Amino acid sequence: MTAIGITTPSLGSTPFGARSHSTRLRLTVRGRRVLAWMAALPAVVAVAIAMVSGGTALASRDDGAPVGSFETVTVSHGDSLWSIAEEVAPTADPRDVVDAIVRLNALDGVTLQAGQSLAIPAEYATGH
Helix, strand or coil: CCCCCCCCCCCCCCHHHCCCCCCCCCCCHHHHHHHHHHHHHHHHHHHHHHHHHCCCCCCECCCCCECCCEEEEECCCCCCHHHHHHHHCCCCCHHHHHHHHHHHHCCCCCCCCCCCEEEEEHHHHCCC
């Protein structure tokens, strides 16, 4: 039987008396700042592009109909959005009509004033 022996050099010994140095990266304060800035740069660029390109608004409705295609109705005493919706579009679901009127007129609530003019979307104004 033959025995095979494997020897490994010890960590402290180097050939021909050369010194072994372990390399360790040391960053100065300035180096850390530069590294942080380089890591954050893609996020800064993305936010800048989003701010520049996302600042415009579309002046159209969801279905692509041009703004301005509507008729107006003057609110009478005792009128509500529901009653106006039933009057201008008797065959449509009043909830959809009320929602379209609120969006088109940018109303904050459902309170109406007598004499107020409301824009009615063209798709519902044909029934009036």
